[in-house]
Amino acid sequence: MSRFFTVDARTILSLGRESIKEATTALVELVKNSYDADAERVVIEIATKVEPSYIRISDNGTGMSSNDVEQKWLRIGYSEKKETANRYSGKGRRRTGEKGVGRISADRLGKQLDLITSKGKELFGLRINWSDFEGKGKQLDRVPIEDITDPDITLPKMLDNSASKSGTQLKIIDLRDTWDKNNIEELRRELSLLLSPFKKVKDFEISTLSDVDDAENGKVASDINEQAVVSLDAKYRSNASSLKYNLKTIDQKKGKNSEIKLAQLLNIRAAETDEVPKLSCGDVDVKLLFYIKGKSVFGDISLNRKAVSSFVDANAGIKIYRDDVWVKPYGEMNKEEWDWLNLGRRYGMNPAGAGRKSFRIRPQQLVGAVFISRDQNPTLADSSGREGLIKGAGYEDLKKLTEGCVQLIETGYHDRFIQDKGEDSKTASSDMKLVAKDTSAVLKEMQKIAPMIAQSALDQKSKESFEASLDKVKEIHDTVKDVSKTVLDFEREQVLFRGLATVGISMSVFGHEIQSAITHLLNISYRVRDYLNATPPKNDKAIEKIERLVELSDSVSGWGTYALNRMQRSKRSRRTQNISNLASKVINDISPPFKAAQIDLQLHLRSLEGKVFSMDFEAILINLLTNAYYACLQKARNRKIRVELRTTRISSDKAIEIIVADSGPGVSSQFRDRIWEPLFTTKSEGRGTGLGLAIIDSVVRESNGTRHIETDNELKGARFAICLPIE
Helix, strand or coil: CCCCCECCCHHHHHHCCCCCHHHHHHHHHHHHHHHHHHEEEEEEECCCCCCEEEEEEECCCCCHHHHHHHHHHCCCCHHHHCCCCHHHHCCCEECCCCCCCCCHHHHHHHEEEEEEEEEEEEEEEEEEEEEHHHHCCCCCCCCCEEECCCCCCCCCCCCCCCCCCCEEEEEEEEEEECCEEEEEEHHHHHHHHCCCCCCCCCCCEEEEEECHHHHHHHEEECCCCCCCCEEEEEEEECCCCCEEEEEEECCCCCEEEEEEHHHHHHHCCCCCCCCCCCCCCCEEEEEEECHHHHCCCCCCCCHHHHHHHHHHHHHHHHEECCCCEEHHHHHHHCCCCCCCCHHHHHHHHCCCCCCCCCCCCCCCEEEEEECCCCCCCCCCCCCCCCCEEEHHHHHHHHHHHHHHHEEEEHHHHHHHHHHCCCCCCCCHHHHHHHHHHHHHHHHHHHHHHHHHHCCCCCHHHHHHHHHHHHHHHHHHHHHHHHHHHHHHHHHHHHHHHHHHHHHHHHHCCCCHHHHHHHHHHHHHHHHHHHHHCCCCCHHHHHHHHHHHHHHHHHHHHHHHHHHHHEEEEEEEECEEEHHHCCCCHHHHHHHHHHHCCCCEEEEEHHHHHHEEEEHHHHHHHHHHHHHHHHCCCCCCCCCCEEEEEEEEEEEEEEEEEEEEECCCCCCCCCHHHHHHCCCCCCCCCCCCCHHHHHHHHHHHHCCCEEEEECCCCCCEEEEEEEEEEEC
8 A cells, every 4th residue: 555745734834934034035035036037127015004014026027827826836846947948037047946935935924925927818816825724734735725806917017118918916915024114225235136236137127115215115226336446356167277367456447367276276185086176166256346445545546435335334245146146145244154254253363454464354345246056056055944055065165265266355455555555574673773773873973073062162051952962862872772682582582482383383283193103002002901911911912012012102202302302492592503414303303294194305405504593494494394294285296395405695695595395286476475474374274373484484584584485397386495694
């Protein structure tokens, strides 16, 4: 005997009023159906001052016949839009609703629905009282729905003002929500964003009419404010290994067309058998607009501050559009997913200004859109409640790609800002040296002329004034010397802090090696105990395992020695020593995880001596090696790191050059200035601190050295070259 599911009538209420949180969301769902039906105009009338209150949604779309209503509209879960032949409308619109439940959102809005539709010469209507579905034990297909006798319909005109020949009208009666001015404003704002303002849709228009506020009546506009300081237009195609984009600042007529490799933009780890990293999200277009609310920006360019503020306040956020229709709640203000990229948290961790390489954009400064489609992005599916996308691999890749685009626009603004405003890269000690030099020169000149002033014909008051000024300059000079000593002491302390930070960074990168050794120690210890407790004891096997314990103990001990060696007091002073031996010792200490990852370390260390801070030298080498280690894991090609040490010159001073090159994805030219800034990292979240290269940069600055990064011709990854004076 076959058995069948039956459906409780209350199911329809679960799909309607109980699953849709807000009235505006339910209303927007119904407007989407008008878009799918090729409507040119949709009119939403909201009447709150009559009894009963109602909302009327009318469109001039294709309409439905009585057979369409019975076989399709009344069939819950059915959508002809799933069928390949019906995915696109007659106007070429990609239809948005495929779950077949959007129509039930009318239950969220009011207690009764009158549906009247016209197709050709046929006019048909039916009435649904949602309370009829509330009784216990009712079956869905046993709840009668009555026809409307003598239905009457009012349809909006076509865009050319000709009369409509077909269309649909939904009248939702006895509203469940109170509609006030704020609700109407929010509805119009959401409707203005339903279709992307970035892609003008010329054949679809929405108007509202209510008795709440006359100022909120009329056509819903969705215009873009053209005063974005920086704009980005990016395209990713699923089989490509790079992102193509155009970056334009407000003072440019045309932006610059550029391309960046995904491996460089996102640090994606490629599959072992595939050299080209791929994103599972499918084809994506990204448009970002960055605004500031100041009166002026670069050069003489002025902004309409009021217009910019008004636009950004109403539209801030990066929205996702699928087939040009907004996927809520992404970029929707006052919702948890408004800042779905967590740009606010990112800014809060490092609120750097535009003059710094680690500049971060606040989410309130961005208006953007991410474009996907049902056909090209099958992994980006709706969640069951139609509130966002399922958070799978495709969604995570979409986030990474969009975050990379935000970094591109940040870099573009930073570079243009520096070009316009300039940047001071001097260290505190170098500044104090200049001040000390200047005050010393002034003091010497004043002391030279002091006898002449004393013997001159100047009046006594002027002579006393000069002597007071001389005493003040002496006081300032002594203060500058004291401050210079304090700053120098502070920078010496920085040497220690840099060493401690470097140990922390390297230990976090290689921590899995240490943890693995400790885990093996424990497991083998348990085996030894079991062998010795056996009857009779298995001494041979126990001895064999104990030998392995000694090896693992040496490994763990080695990491402890590695950390302690970095902190020796002698390493904190600048002294002459054999630098190549110093480099060899560091590389030997840190080599085990490189061997475990099958990374070939190629060493070219010339024997040379010079005067350096051991701790700073080691900090540079260790941070470069840990970065190279991580980079090598990102590419499937043979993993190699080349370390070179040789003599060079900075101006006329003797110097050493430390070169570390790797076979990783390299560093994109767009980020080569920013990577030195504290907390800036291109590594995925949780994998990088953004401190390693900043430590190197601080050493270089204080030493009056140089730093450079480029692509290595041989290994194809990044090539870092650090020069430090050694005399």
